[in-house]
Amino acid sequence: xxxxxxxxxxxxxxxxxxxxxxxxxxxxxxxxxxxxxxxxxxxxxxxxxxxxxxxxxxxxxxxxxxxxxxxxxxxxxxxxxxxxxxxxxxxxxxxxxxxxxxxxxxxxxxxxxxxxxxxxxxxxxxxxxxxxxxxxxxxxxxxxxxxxxxxxxxxxxxxxxxxxxxxxxxxxxxxxxx
Amino acid sequence: xxxxxxxxxxxxxxxxxxxxxxxxxxxxxxxxxxxxxxxxxxxxxxxxxxxxxxxxxxxxxxxxxxxxxxxxxxxxxxxxxxxxxxxxxxxxxxxxxxxxxxxxxxxxxxxxxxxxxxxxxxxxxxxxxxxxxxxxxxxxxxxxxxxxxxxxxxxxxxxxxxxxxxx
Numbered sequence: 006x007x008x009x010x011x012x013x014x015x016x017x018x019x020x021x022x023x024x025x026x027x028x029x030x031x032x033x034x035x036x037x038x039x040x041x042x043x044x045x046x047x048x049x050x051x052x053x054x055x056x057x058x059x060x061x062x063x064x065x066x067x068x069x070x071x072x073x074x075x076x077x078x079x080x081x082x083x084x085x086x087x088x089x090x091x092x093x094x095x096x097x098x099x100x101x102x103x104x105x106x107x108x109x110x111x112x113x114x115x116x117x118x119x120x121x122x123x124x125x126x127x128x129x130x131x132x133x134x135x136x137x138x139x140x141x142x143x144x145x146x147x148x149x150x151x152x153x154x155x156x157x158x159x160x161x162x163x164x165x166x167x168x169x170x171x172x173x174x175x176x177x178x179x180x181x182x183x
Numbered sequence: 184x185x186x187x188x189x190x191x192x193x194x195x196x197x198x199x200x201x202x203x204x205x206x207x208x209x210x211x212x213x214x215x216x217x218x219x220x221x222x223x224x225x226x227x228x229x230x231x232x233x234x235x236x237x238x239x240x241x242x243x244x245x246x247x248x249x250x251x252x253x254x255x256x257x258x259x260x261x262x263x264x265x266x267x268x269x270x271x272x273x274x275x276x277x278x279x280x281x282x283x284x285x286x287x288x289x290x291x292x293x294x295x296x297x298x299x300x301x302x303x304x305x306x307x308x309x310x311x312x313x314x315x316x317x318x319x320x321x322x323x324x325x326x327x328x329x330x331x332x333x334x335x336x337x338x339x340x341x342x343x344x345x346x347x348x349x350x
Contacts, residue, residue: 054335058332058339062329080325084329085325085329086325086328086329086332090321091320094319094320094321096328096335097297097321097323099335100331100338101292101295103335103339104338106342107341136243136270169236170262170263171262173239173266174265174266177265177266177269179265179266
């Protein structure tokens, strides 16, 4: 295998002496450009993810139809990934929850920032946080729309926030991840 | 077709239509979406917005599906998605993309968007995508999956590095 350096390798997961991730890393060391498709019976979500993150480009069951296998090989060779539709959903869910976890970690809960605001400013920030427009806020607090705008400018400056959308996120304890 | 079990029912037991909210800055594309969806059985367009603010208040109606223009917000488009998800967690988002980068799409997917449609794919696939995403599937082209995995691998590595730091 190391001397042939195939473009695509179909790897049977049940090969003796070569197990899962180990086998993958052995192949990758021997021939880094080889793309691996795993032949395997049912694969668990965690195992599948670990395999893909380790560099496997696809997997399919042993009884895959020949034309489909051909298609899989071509796709993987072109740099795409061959996994089931259902698995793509699971990947997306994992991505969302990991992103969320990262955001939670990078964001120290900071209520003290809101304390810099005057009670009126805080009121306005909270109304904006539930989606109210300037007009609606003005109506609710019985002040002029211009007054609301002036308060908002002051809030943006104090909290170093660029615009109303970010203020709404801030009030809701959210911040866009990058 | 097996979508039936996903359709919400009201108290009288009649199936409620699948509700769609369209948040799109481009009127022509929004009109195309409305036209296509009007022709589909069991789908109802319940509202439209051209700005992220109107979109955010629009999701108070908790639509099943939100078609969301990634160019809607001033700030890169992704920020409103966070608020929308906080407001209506049950709403599933399909992105309407045009001239946006893969990274922007990927970021929006990381914030919970379940799929995306490029303008040329609206006509043949909009209704299919809406039904599929409503049924819990995703609508992501295969070419994007490799990038999703890369980002996932990156995040996992980051997480491992962080937990190593604390132990």
